[in-house]
Amino acid sequence: MSKGESRPDAVIIGGGFAGVTAARELTMRGRRTVLVESRDRLGGRTYTKDHDGHPMEFGGTWVHPLQPNVWAEIQRYGLETEPLPVMEGLRQAVVSGGRVVDLSDDDVARAMELLDQFCSPGRTLFPEPYTEAWGPDPQGIGDRSFREQLATVKADPVLYDWLEAMCCAVALGPLDKSAVTEYLRTYALSGWSAEQASAALTATKLVKGTRELIDGIAGQATLADIRLNSHVTRVVQSDGEVRVELADGDTITAPTAVIALPMNVLNSVEFEPRLSDTKRRAADERHAGAGRKSIVKVKGDIGNVSVLAPEAYAVNWVVTYAQGGPEGTWVVAFSSNPDRLPMSAFDDTAGMQEALQPLLPGVEVESIVGWDWSNDPLSLGTWCIYRPxxxxxxxxxxxxxxxxxxxxxxxxxxxxxxxIDGAIQSGYHTARHIDDYLNNGSR
Structure with a gap:
């Protein structure tokens, strides 16, 4: 290797939470690593950027005490959390029948009962959600899309539209291409409770953003040589070592490597020998997470709102992010199917204003910020939602x-x-396995 003074025990490719956690855990075991990240920052599909006096989360945002690994890390570094959305004074509504229908506390309770019914197969499908074991599936639900499972639901129109909109918010991808098992698994991980699952998905965020957590973990990876703006083009296994080739011509060798890349981009790196047929097929197929998250400043104080809309609409969930009084309100808008979004880019305020009208009639859009994860060659998608x-x-x-x-x-x-919790867990797991592998004399 042309940089660094000693050969590392592992090269880690990817500086998201999985890769950075693996680097820290290997440091704790006395292992030296080189972590290479194509971007100019750590965090992967999490990205905190300061804007208008707020730490904006362009990617992954929510954490929760039900998620044991990320919550342990939050406690480890003494990080502050806060609710999002803020429940006090929250106006909850859904677009149904072409109009915005406000939901009372009783309406929300009925909606949660319907969501419990929708997710109830998760009790038998995922009796032990922290394992890969499946339970009995005589109805073949494991192969169904969200859309196919929704077709089995009987409910009044307002509640049905609420349920469909919730599915859009969870999938952040087209409902006919997203596997319903993804929601059922989250339900099982949340104690088989719709209310708890909703809280785990969208209730708590870090006050200073996910950036503070990734920096805390990276700060303890003291035996890791972290290199940003370092794009890997080729990985070769030969002669008892791994050779990692970078776009700038540098080469790094080590006895092991961690591939901590999103599933959708695995085929962007040349591997010799080639990866398994299944891995390459998965990267070709991609997961279904292809939606868009936009952080939007609207004129005036629209209050604390959370409005859902079914899949036919361009925006499926809009929620207050930061209230600024008469100077404007920041909201987050989620679109499960960007093809329906009449917005060509993040500077297209007119397109976003049109998209928000069914949810927030009369709203005026002033500016938009965000990140186009689906067209970013380093991610090629949002969060992972498997296809059926x-x-x-x-x-x-x-x-x-x-x-x-x-x-x-x-x-x-x-x-x-x-x-984020899963990425951290994966980093723990992989670091332990590499250490065991090296301890057994495989160098």
Whole structure:
């Protein structure tokens, strides 16, 4: 290797939460690593950026005490959390029948009962949600999309539209391409409770953003040489080592490597020998997470709102992010199917204003910030939501070691897959396995 003074024990490719956690955990075991990240920052599909006096979360945001790994890290570094949305004074509504219908506390309780019914197959499908074990599935729900499962629901129109909109918010991808098992698994991880699952998904955020957590973990990876703006083009296993080639011509060698890349971009790196057919097929198929998250400043004080809308609408959930009084309000708008969004780019305020009208009639958009994760070549998607059949078809192989290559990431984690929690868990797991591998004399 042309940089650094000593050969590392592992090269870690990817500086999201999985890769950075693996680097810290290997440091704790006395292992030296080189972590290479293509971006100019750490965090992967989490990205905190200061804007208008607020730490804006362009990517992953929510954490919760039900998520044991991320919550332990929050406690470890003494980080502050806060609710989002703020429940006090929250106006909850859903678009149904072409109008905005405000929901009373009783309406919300009925909606949660419907969500419990919708997710109830998770009790038998995922009796032990922290394992890969499946329970009995005589109805074949494991192969269904959200749309197919919604077709089995009988409810009054307002509650049905609320349920469909909730599915859009969870999938952040087209409902006919997103596996309903992803919601059922989250339900199981939340104690088989719709109310708890909703809280785990969207209730608590870090006051200073996810950036503070990734920096805390990286700060303890003292035996890691962290290199930003370092794009990997090729990974070769030969002669008892792994050779990692970078776009700038540098080469790093080590006895092992951690591949901590999103599933959708695995094929952007050349591997020799080639990765398994299943891994390559998974990257070709991609997961279904392709929606858009936009942080939008609207004119005036619109209050503390949370409005849902079913899939036919361009925006499926809008929620107050930061109230600024008469100077304006920041909201977050989620679109599960960007093809329906009449917004060409994040500077298209007219397109976003049109998209928000069904949810917030009369609202005036002043500015928009965000990140286009689906067209970012380093992610090619938002959070991982498997397609029907992928859970059984690709998940076990995504984690399978290939020679001296170990795999980590939120997209293949045990438990809270797709979440920051899952990425951290995966980093723990992979670091332990590499240390065991090296301790057994495989150098």
């Amino acid at each position: 059949g992928q859970l059984a078809g690709i998940l076990p192989d995504l984690r399978t070691t290939e020679g001296r290559l170990f795999f980590a990431g939120a997209d293949s984690a045990i438990g809270w897959r797709s979440f």
